[in-house]
Amino acid sequence: MYDNFKFSITFLRNGYRRGIIATPHGIIETPAFIFCGTKASVKGISPWQLAETGTSIILSNTYHLFAHPGSEHIKNRGGLHKFMGWNGPMLTDSGGFQIFSLGHGSVADEIKGRRCGSSTLLSIDEDGAVFKSYWDGGKQLLTPEKSMQAQRDLGADLVVAFDECTPFHSDKKYTEQSMERSHRWEKRSLEEFARCDDGTQAIYGIVQGGVHADLRKRSAEFVSEHPFFATAIGGTLGSNKTQMMEVVEMAMNGLDKSRPIHLLGIGGICDIFQGIALGIDTFDCVHPTRIARHGGALVKAKYRDSSQREHINLKRSQYKNDDSPLEPDCDCPSCKIFSRAYLHYLLKANELLALQAIAVHNIRFMNRLMEHIRSSMENGTLNEIKEIWC
């Protein structure tokens, strides 16, 4: 297995590391950020814009494409790469996160105890999870085998074992049972993956275990003991950032460090620096592209406003007369030709260009951040550049 894949660590110091993941569609220099193109599209952004802004890898979601238009439909169109026009490395998430998100709403809602009214997760049992399709209302069963078959149809380079993303509010007993079931699901995922392996894909195992150190350790050991190509850290990471990094550290303790390690769903700037310090290789998050659509532009520390956020909210009236670019030292197309005042106006005028222009900037921002992190590792300036970006 994994003959066409390779992970090489090219630099290692004090636990943080630089590396290269080789896939049939190209290489990913790590640490890297993976942009979310959930429904076979990074919302509002074309593949050529992704390429122009230095993106090496994107992610799509099995659950969403399974619900619509169907993984077989995409297989018949030549696979996901061809279908969406992205020829670089790609990962598909298994749909495990949707057991969480379609049952509890957003991560923030769940942690803060705000339950959203209607859930489309109908039930979970040993076999898998039953959803009410948000597309046509029909009942859908997603199992480890189905997720793997769908991911095989989609044809991403990197695929992910099917797990249950356990909610933060679950007690330890449920978290443990859920973790053990996830382990059984991951084993089934691996078996189904191996059964159809044709050398074009590599699979990630997922560490679960909630916020409990003993569970995280057990889960990390489980994943490391099984022949996954790489590891992803998933599940709830706690209710605040301090706890989040504690949980990541718990998971890291039992992991096989020779494999690529991905931190699922995390993409704050400071979070990335902290994750890298613990040895994380890749991150993915909807945050950069989602906040862009809500008028939020990521900017380095010196370009921020008084709000202490990692982005500026261009809908704020303070930007109405701001003729400067989002960031004077950014090389993205948006910064080269648009002012904050213009983007503010576009947002107020409800013009779609605003959403795209800010997303292009945020994507370039994240890629520049990762480039800077990689280049600063070997000359030992990681701590200095953190001041610039955090």
Added chain:
RNA sequence: GGAGGGGUGGCCGAGCGGUCAAUGGCAGCAGACUGUAAAUCUGCCGACGAAAGUCUACGUAAGUUCAAAUCUUACCCCCUCCA
């Protein structure tokens, strides 16, 4: 000239005797967003006040009533139809 309809907070637009500082929507001002059911969601949005509350408000003026955005009368504007 005759007949009818209408004038409500920045705009559109409900309400048609008390529970109305007045439903909604838009605009405005903020906030949230971390393996995307998200170009979404939440809050504020007459003035003063931390709040209780006080004041000023439904074209203008006068009236009926314990009580009027809501009823009556006059006036001023707008729209439609007829001459």
